[in-house]
Each structure stands twice: as C-alpha cells, then as structure tokens.
Amino acid sequence: MTARIIDGKAFAADVRAQVAEGVAQVAREAGRKPGLAVVLVGEDPASAVYVRSKGKATVAAGMESIEHRLPADTTQDMLERLVDQLNADPAVDGILVQLPLPGHLDESAIITRIDPDKDVDGFHPVNAGRLATGLPGFVPCTPYGCLLLLRDVLGDLSGKDAVVIGRSNIVGKPMAQLLIGDSCTVTVAHSRTRDLPAVVKRADIVVAAVGRAKMVKPDWIKPGATLIDVGINRTDEGLVGDIDPACADVAGAMTPVPGGVGPMTIAVLLRNTLVSAARREGITLAK
Numbered sequence: 001m002t003a004r005i006i007d008g009k010a011f012a013a014d015v016r017a018q019v020a021e022g023v024a025q026v027a028r029e030a031g032r033k034p035g036l037a038v039v040l041v042g043e044d045p046a047s048a049v050y051v052r053s054k055g056k057a058t059v060a061a062g063m064e065s066i067e068h069r070l071p072a073d074t075t076q077d078m079l080e081r082l083v084d085q086l087n088a089d090p091a092v093d094g095i096l097v098q099l100p101l102p103g104h105l106d107e108s109a110i111i112t113r114i115d116p117d118k119d120v121d122g123f124h125p126v127n128a129g130r131l132a133t134g135l136p137g138f139v140p141c142t143p144y145g146c147l148l149l150l151r152d153v154l155g156d157l158s159g160k161d162a163v164v165i166g167r168s169n170i171v172g173k174p175m176a177q178l179l180i181g182d183s184c185t186v187t188v189a190h191s192r193t194r195d196l197p198a199v200v201k202r203a204d205i206v207v208a209a210v211g212r213a214k215m216v217k218p219d220w221i222k223p224g225a226t227l228i229d230v231g232i233n234r235t236d237e238g239l240v241g242d243i244d245p246a247c248a249d250v251a252g253a254m255t256p257v258p259g260g261v262g263p264m265t266i267a268v269l270l271r272n273t274l275v276s277a278a279r280r281e282g283i284t285l286a287k
C-alpha cells in the first residue's frame, strides 16, 4: 500500500479563503478589520520567521496585523504592561505572544495575563478548561488544524482508536481532548510509555508531537492507519518530521513535513482571530 499524502497546504488555503470571506463580512458590518497583535521578545531566529509569516498571512486574509518587537532584555513588568494595553485596545481581537520567551521571563504569568477572550492561541488556563469541559473557547491552533485534517480524510472519527504521542500543553493534551470530543478512544503516550511500538500498532489514528526525527517506524504502524506528523526537526537532510516517511508503505494516509500540519496552524490562528472579532462585534458569520 502507498499512503495518500495529505495536502495540508491546499487544505489550509481553503480555510484561509473562507476566513477572508468572513473578514470581509466583519469589515462590512462593523466598519473595521479584525486585528491580530503579535508580540516577539528577543532575537530567536525561528521565532522571527514564525512571526513574519503570521504577519503576512494576517494581512493576506484582509486583517490588521499589529506587531510589537521588544528587545531581549525586556522586563516582566514591561511585557505585562504591553499585554494589559492590548487587552484594553478595542482594535485588537487576538493577542499572540510568541514562545519561547527569553529565560528570565515568566511565560506562564504572561499567558495567564492575556484576556481569555483574546487568547487566539488557546493557551490560557481558562481556555484549556473550556476545552476540557466542552465549553466554547479558543482551541490551540496546531491540534485543531490536525483535527480538521483528520475529519477531512476520515469523515466521522467516532469509535476510532487514536494514539497521541506527546503530552505538552500546546499540542499533545489539547489534541487528546479534541479526539475525545470526536468520540475516539484515546491513548496519550510520552517518554515513560512502555513498549511504544505496540501501543502505536493498535491505532487507527496516530498523531506524533515529540520532536525526534523519524522516530515512528513502519513496523509500528497498523496497515491503513492515518498518520499526522506534528514534529519539526532540523537535521542535516533539512526539515523532517517525527514519522519516518517510509511509513507511507503501510499507512492509509499521512501528512508530509513540511506542507502538512504547519500551514494548518496559521490558518486556524486566522480563523480564531476572525471568530473573536465576530463575537466581540455581535456578528453571526455566514460560514
């Protein structure tokens, strides 16, 4: 068998086109564009690339991009004051503080300071709680993008065995919550899991979010399974995922790296910002 390669780039372009229509509706009905504020502290090159591509995508969707670049020696107090100012600014619908922050800053205190109703990254504990209890809120962009891809490939996910490898707050845990929400039987694996290959072998759906190049091997995969590769690993051969591409010989469908999950993350960020603007303006989106 050769797996269908899931074209995350094309799917993300569809999501972004739909977002652009919603943005036009908000602009018509509220007389203003939705606004996304992105805060970057310091000079981390990977973060700078992410911030630039988020800014470009925001503008391409017809929204206002508000960028704040702060020096690496920014204090906790200065950053908190900026977050307070963005919380209070009516032109700002979404606030994203690019992580990781320089080591001297308290990341968790900053995330908690963001107004949960502008927390388009979905990292605030209030939004994590809403997701866990089935209340509407903002869902972290990467796992939500994975869910959209899975629904597109498989349709109804009900009753499927899903294994999520990784238990971080930004990918693994929310991914597990989303799959439970879609009635999968979910196993969350991590570095202490015993016999990971055997655990993965049971799965109809595998989501790998570890950060170890090509860790998941073809002989771990149940024939026909759907594989979602969140991993981004920079190696001598370039960018590779957590799933060995040779798994395509066994799987039914899988995402490539790059061009799979990555583009979906930004598309969902734009969608979350649009939804925030519509809520704040009391607008019901046509789509």
Ligand code: NDP
Residues within 6 Å of the ligand: 142, 165, 166, 167, 168, 169, 170, 171, 172, 189, 190, 191, 192, 193, 196, 209, 210, 211, 212, 230, 231, 232, 233, 261, 262, 265
């Ligand atoms: P973290 O480092 O926060 O979490 C990694 C998880 O993998 C941990 O739960 C860890 O377990 C687990 N793990 C580590 N080693 C093993 C192992 N040998 N076997 C099983 N599990 C293991 O990473 P993130 O969740 O933030 O990100 C994961 C990957 O996804 C990274 O490559 C990151 O770059 C990428 N990423 C991609 C995005 C995209 O847009 N495509 C967005 C966000 C992340 P334990 O908890 O026990 O330590």
